[in-house]
Amino acid sequence: MANKKNLLLLFENPGEPVFTQKGTNNAVFDVPSRFLDDRYQSIGAEIQNRFSDDAGERIPVRDIQPPNLDNVGLKQLGKQENFSVFIPKHRKLASALSDIFLKARDIDHLQSLAVYARDRVNPQLFNYALSVALLHRPDTKDLDLPLFIESFPGKFLDSRSFVQAREEATVVPQGSRRPIVIPRDYTASDLEPEHRLWYFREDLGINLHHWHWHLVYPFEASDINIVRKDRRGELFYYMHQQIIARYNFERFSNNLPRVVPFNNLRTTIPEGYFPKLDSLVASRAWPARISDASLRDLNRQADQINLQISTLERWRERFLEAIAQGSVVNQNNQRMALDENTGIDVLGNMMEASILTPNPNFYGDLHNMGHVAISYQHDPDHRHLESFGVMGDSATAMRDPIFYRWHAHIDDLFQQFKERLTPYTQEQLSYPGISITGIQLQPDNGRTNLISTFWQQSDINLAKGMDFVPRGDVFARFTHLQHLPYTINIQANNDSGAPRLGMVRVFIAPKFDERGQPFSFRDHRRFMVEIDKFVANLRPGQNTLKRRSVQSTVTIPYERTFRNLDARPTGNQEQAFNFCGCGWPHHMLIPKGTPQGLQSVLFVMISNYEQDRVQQDLAGTCNDAASYCGVRDRLYPDRRAMGFPFDRINRQGAETLQSFLTPNMGIVDVSIMFNDRVAGPTPRN
Ligand code: CUO
Secondary structure, X not given: OOOHHHHHXXXXXXXXXXXXXXXXXXXXXXXXXXXXXXXXXXXXXXHHHHHHOOOOEEEEOOOOOOOOOOOOOHHHOOOOOOOOOOOHHHHHHHHHHHHHHHOOOOHHHHHHHHHHHHOOOOHHHHHHHHHHHHHHOOXXXXXXXXXXXXXXXXXXXXXXXXXXXXXXXXXXXXXXXXXXXXXXXXXXXXXXXXXXXXXXXXXXXXXXXXXXXXXXXXXXXXXXXXXXXXXXXXXXXXXXXXXXXXXXXHXXXXXXXXXXXXXXXXXXXXOOEOOOOEEOOOOEEOOOEOOOEOOOOEEEHHHOEEXXXXXXXXXXXXXXXXXXXXXXXXXXXXXXXXXXXXXXXXXXXXXXOOOOOOOHHHHOOHHHHHHHHHHOOOXXXXXXXXXXXXXXXXXXXXXXXXXXXXXXXXXXXXXXXXXXXXXXXXXHHOOXXXXXXXXXXXXXXXXXXXXXXXXXXXXXXXXXXXXXXXXXXXEEEEEEEEEOOXXXXXXXXXXXXXXXXXXXEEEEEEOEOXXXXXXXXXXXXXXXXXXXXXXXXXOOXXXXXXXXXXXXXOEEOHHHHOXXXXXXXXXXXXXXXXXXXXXXXXXXXXXXXXXXXXXXXXXXXXXXXXXXXXXXXXOOOOOOOXXXXXXXXXXXXXXXXXXXXXXXXXXXXXXXXXXXXXXXXXXXXXXXXXXXXXXXXXXXX
């Protein structure tokens, strides 16, 4: 049986043919000659010899009857086209290809299918479909997918850096190569106020998280179980809501007001965006959007897209009407109530819109087609033969300021539902016998209740993403935000007379609004950023709970974003290192703050774990960013509504955060202070 790890080699150098050397020991797939692309059929033997002569390893590939890729239309997307999960036609192709991989009998068969398909279909489509298949097949889901940025660095880094990287790789021998330093901010000047957020929007980890999230939650698959994951519609709402809360916090750190929702699709978009990215595989620059552009109706036959702005508006009306009526109409014309437990999940599925949407013809595809309309604004009828802008790709969308305006609008629509729910009562919020008497945030080095932020540089290996250059590592060094680690200490009293279990929920938010005024609870709740959630034992009497920042259940560790796959531990240790790549990057856990210190509030709540717990075994699962990503093959590990207790408006009399508090909650003022220094790369261990 084939070694399944070899499947991962197929992600490397996506623009090179399948038979070139791959991996650290220059492995070569022994490709059956009838598998070779037409271009290489006649010179197959010669080519195979050329690449396998000094190969470190030869990987046998079983000769099978090749699948008919034309049948399912897989050749409709050219190899140098761009690929987007937001475009219905592309989604269908991705689902068809992952289906082929998912149905493969065993690893041998899968390897043959993948080797055969690799040079025949669009490389981005191939990457997506094989990733979905490997994540969901029982026999491959323990594989660690290589970092997406390593295969497609062009989606993440300034196009200029690749010219330098090519030169370095070609001229300088391995061992003496220096990292290519990516300029700190290169996409705009200070004339553009939005550019102050470059470090957030263009962060590699944030964009990787978003790409991974949409990979873990595909919109479409012929096996419905791949799509129908526990509470996925609700998670779509919540994960994106949190992005907006985080973005607004970040805007306050830069003297910018909260993001303006893009709610009038007929107005111009003042925020232009020039991504300065090249798609290395598609060999084209990503299109830009000039300032004050506006959306136009789309008619692009090549993409099978014909979309009127009025259609988006109609879908939106129907979505709002469902909320107003408290029910949706399904395909059989039956009304389904939107109740307080599952209503948000149904709405999330409708908005996203995955194949779980209850009535696709009626409720349409507002969220995805909004991405598409924005991303094709520069060439709505394809007369210039241009592809989509960054909003069209889940790996690049978060670079563009309009992403946040669009999702702020989407979030407003969801909140219309949330605001109609009966506020939580004091009884629902409290935990009899449990009270919080003190909270301190203790940084590893420095003043209590002060979080320090600064710049850090990290390296990423470009070698597997640059095609047709000499082998060996070439690193790009880029600058990102970082914070000093800290510990949160919580003093909690248990007067219940017996040991108790508590679910500790930790949020952080700005203390004042953009005018420096105190928030009302109704406004404040939407700025609450979840930074941790954990279970604690509460002995009778006084307890001190300690929690480290690096334990956060919304983030994945720094090393996972910037890991060096080849330097990973092997054998038994590997088990402990297994993970999925979905999760907010740890270096972006805390917003930048200001040089004077941004006044913020840290909120802690201990709720009754006996009520919140979901009975399941989490051993061996990758669950360290469970709050934003869920847990693979498991239920969402918290029975409460996502964002609890801030997912609803306040009860009467609790008009501020302070008056909202029940004894099992507490707040403390913290300051986030930015220091304009650059720390070096964290040594890899
Ligand atoms: Cu994640 Cu709009 O869903 O980008």
